[in-house]
Amino acid sequence: xxxxxxxxxxxxxRDDIASRMGMWLFLFTELLLFGGMFFxxxxxxxxNAEAFHVAAKELNTLIGCFNTAILxxxxxxxxxxxxxxxxxxxxLSVFFQVVTIVLALGFMVNKYFEWSTKFHHGLYPGSDTLxxxxxxxxxxxxxxYVMTGLHxxxxxxxxxxxxxxxxxxx
Amino acid sequence: xxxxxxxxxxMRLELIAPGRTIMDPQTYNQIFTLHGVIMIFLFxxxxxxxxxxxxxxxxxxxxKDVAFPRINLLSWYLFAAGGLLAILSILLxxxxxxxxxxxxxxxxxxxxxxxxxxxxxAFILGFSSILTGLNFVTTVHRMRAxxxxxxxxxxxxxxxxxxAWVQVLAxxxxxxxxxxxxxxxxxxVGLFDPALGGDPVLYQHLFWIYxxxxxxxxxLPAMGVISEIIPVFARRTIFGYKFIAFSSIGIALFGxxxxxxxxxxxxxSDTGQFVFSILTFLVAIPSAIxxxxxxxxxxxxxxxxxxxxxxxxxxxxxxxxxxxxGLFQGTLAVNIQVHDTSFIxxxxxxxxxxxxxxxxxxxxxxxxxxxxxxxxxxxxxxVAFWFIFIGFNILYFPMFIMGWLGMxxxxxxxxxxxxxxxxxSTIGSWILIVGLIIMFTNLIRSLTKGKITNEENTWGGExxxxxxxxxxxxxxxxxxxxxxxxxxxxxxxxxxxLEEKR
Numbered sequence: 001x002x003x004x005x006x007x008x009x010x011x012x013x014r015d016d017i018a019s020r021m022g023m024w025l026f027l028f029t030e031l032l033l034f035g036g037m038f039f040x041x042x043x044x045x046x047x048n049a050e051a052f053h054v055a056a057k058e059l060n061t062l063i064g065c066f067n068t069a070i071l072x073x074x075x076x077x078x079x080x081x082x083x084x085x086x087x088x089x090x091x092l093s094v095f096f097q098v099v100t101i102v103l104a105l106g107f108m109v110n111k112y113f114e115w116s117t118k119f120h121h122g123l124y125p126g127s128d129t130l131x132x133x134x135x136x137x138x139x140x141x142x143x144x145y146v147m148t149g150l151h152x153x154x155x156x157x158x159x160x161x162x163x164x165x166x167x168x169x170x
Numbered sequence: 171x172x173x174x175x176x177x178x179x180x181m182r183l184e185l186i187a188p189g190r191t192i193m194d195p196q197t198y199n200q201i202f203t204l205h206g207v208i209m210i211f212l213f214x215x216x217x218x219x220x221x222x223x224x225x226x227x228x229x230x231x232x233x234k235d236v237a238f239p240r241i242n243l244l245s246w247y248l249f250a251a252g253g254l255l256a257i258l259s260i261l262l263x264x265x266x267x268x269x270x271x272x273x274x275x276x277x278x279x280x281x282x283x284x285x286x287x288x289x290x291x292a293f294i295l296g297f298s299s300i301l302t303g304l305n306f307v308t309t310v311h312r313m314r315a316x317x318x319x320x321x322x323x324x325x326x327x328x329x330x331x332x333x334a335w336v337q338v339l340a341x342x343x344x345x346x347x348x349x350x351x352x353x354x355x356x357x358x359v360g361l362f363d364p365a366l367g368g369d370p371v372l373y374q375h376l377f378w379i380y381x382x383x384x385x386x387x388x389x390l391p392a393m394g395v396i397s398e399i400i401p402v403f404a405r406r407t408i409f410g411y412k413f414i415a416f417s418s419i420g421i422a423l424f425g426x427x428x429x430x431x432x433x434x435x436x437x438x439s440d441t442g443q444f445v446f447s448i449l450t451f452l453v454a455i456p457s458a459i460x461x462x463x464x465x466x467x468x469x470x471x472x473x474x475x476x477x478x479x480x481x482x483x484x485x486x487x488x489x490x491x492x493x494x495x496g497l498f499q500g501t502l503a504v505n506i507q508v509h510d511t512s513f514i515x516x517x518x519x520x521x522x523x524x525x526x527x528x529x530x531x532x533x534x535x536x537x538x539x540x541x542x543x544x545x546x547x548x549x550x551x552x553v554a555f556w557f558i559f560i561g562f563n564i565l566y567f568p569m570f571i572m573g574w575l576g577m578x579x580x581x582x583x584x585x586x587x588x589x590x591x592x593x594x595s596t597i598g599s600w601i602l603i604v605g606l607i608i609m610f611t612n613l614i615r616s617l618t619k620g621k622i623t624n625e626e627n628t629w630g631g632e633x634x635x636x637x638x639x640x641x642x643x644x645x646x647x648x649x650x651x652x653x654x655x656x657x658x659x660x661x662x663x664x665x666x667x668l669e670e671k672r
Contacts, residue, residue: 013234013235015237015312017312018237018238018308018311018312018313021307021308021311021312022237022238022241022304022305022308025304025307025308025338026304028338028339029300029304029338029341029342030342032339032342032343033342033343033345033346034346035342035343036342036343036346036347036350036376037346037350039376040350040361040372040376043369043372044367044369044372047369048367125357125358125359125360126357126358126359131366134367135360135366135367136367138360138366138367139360139361139366139367139368141360142354142359142360142361142366142368143361145357145359146350146353146359146361150349
């Protein structure tokens with residue numbers, strides 16, 4: 001990871017601890033960003049416990065499981081790529097980064113199938129089928145699309161950034 | 171900013187007499203929304219941290235720059251992009267938002283105006299704010315000059331540091347909340363709209379979880395500026411350094427736990443109301459600590475009445491009124507009487523304008539010679555102060571009275587019994603604007619025509635910015651200084667505290 005540096009007259013400022021601190025702070029803001037949605041989810045789930053239970057049956061647990069495995073594995077490959085670069089093995093690091101990107105793409109493909117099945121069943125925001133359901137179920141699917149959508153957006157942005165990192169690494 | 175002052179001026183002009191004066195109700199709604207959004211997100215929040223923080227935070231801790239200069243640049247680009255979007259929302263067909271800056275559900279989902287644009291602008295400005303906060307926290311932790319321990323930091327750094335934490339911790343919540351409203355508008359996703367099962371009060375909670383701490387993002391840096399100015403012009407060490415430092419942290423901490431006092435009439439549980447009322451009272455303690463310590467610093471000081479001190483004293487006076495009336499509102503029974511009346515409008519203008527606004531003016535007059543190596547006309551600056559100060563009180567004090575008598579806020583029209591107060595208030599707005607025009611003309615003119623001054627230490631301050639050349643060179647210091655003493659150790663006619671490390 002390259003530290004932010006800037007140089008005037010040969011002076012280079014580099015502070016890895018500061019970089020790490022900044023990164024952790026940034027990650028914490030991400031946690032809060034999603035925290036807002038989890039908060040919303042918890043409150044609405046408390047208010048509409050039964051509807052949430054019914055609506056959740058619509059989800060495909062197999063694809064969900066598979067995607068969880070993909071996410072965890074991609075964390076592992078990313079961590080491995082960092083270890084590789086610490087051991088000065090640039091090629092191996094690039095390899096693990098590429099694997100991470102492939103896993104991200106795989107995740108998005110699964111998400112595509114998941115979403116399109118729901119669309120097929122007429123369960124999308126504003127659809128007549130959805131609006132005919134209980135209001136708790138409308139909320140559930142609203143949250144479902146927003147939360148997985150925003151997460152998907154994060155996966156895409158992450159994959160693009162890692163793609164850029166591979167160029168910096170090699 | 172001039173255009174925004176113009177919005178405020180127009181609103182006051184509309185309200186000078188009952189019924190239609192110069193605009194229709196829809197325009198009035200759009201103008202008070204724009205006034206709020208632009209003043210809060212583009213002026214009061216970034217005013218001190220972005221303008222003076224970026225310039226003086228590194229100098230005051232003896233650093234060449236902030237920890238992440240490039241992220242700093244990114245946050246500037248985001249700020250510009252957010253500002254552009256906010257302007258676009260005015261110009262595009264549909265018209266600017268008419269929801270008020272709070273974007274309350276369900277109207278913000280139903281309104282046909284460009285609410286999404288305005289929300290998105292606020293979302294992007296939020297990211298700019300988060301990145302600045304992240305940068306400042308890291309900078310204060312990692313970049314302090316050798317010898318500058320936490321308790322040798324100038325008090326404005328304590329303020330900026332506390333503010334930065336609130337920026338990092340609270341802004342993501344408003345970011346996601348505003349984004350959810352945009353998604354709800356664009357895709358008809360049911361999230362807050364009661365027609366789709368949502369809960370509008372939940373939106374208010376999420377909104378105020380950020381937006382109440384945000385008022386401390388606005389006021390804390392101004393308090394920091396005042397803590398710098400008071401000892402310099404009283405020629406005394408600040409009274410109660412540690413108390414002022416910890417009160418900044420205290421305000422940031424308690425201020426994050428009081429948000430629901432905006433919703434006392436929204437149907438919360440009694441327990442909830444009770445808890446949030448108590449916590450609201452607790453915030454008054456650290457704020458009062460600051461005010462008492464500033465006045466104690468002035469006591470028996472050798473006071474030099476120069477323009478920065480004028481504005482600083484104006485801050486203390488107006489902030490005290492704003493703060494105390496805040497306690498009225500925190501009282502559950504009184505809150506029901508004054509909720510959503512112009513009493514609230516008066517209260518937050520006393521705090522945000524009388525507080526933060528005057529803090530920004532004080533900072534401008536205090537650091538102007540250091541930043542631009544030119545001096546403004548001090549006499550004109552003092553004349554401007556009196557116009558602003560008197561105009562301010564004539565403008566906002568009647569709002570306390572009519573609010574108490576039941577004048578609702580954000581109303582386009584009113585009953586004849588409120589006419590006299592509105593009339594006086596509008597006259598006040600003219601005096602205030604004359605003052606602001608004098609002040610800004612004086613400062614802007616001095617940028618090119620002011621007396622050139624390369625004097626290092628214009629006011630006789632002891633903090634580090636007064637011991638670097640004027641204007642500060644690129645990267646501030648040729649040699650990073652070693653700090654041996656506290657920031658306000660006044661020893662007249664002696665060598666400055668700096669010892670340069672060679």
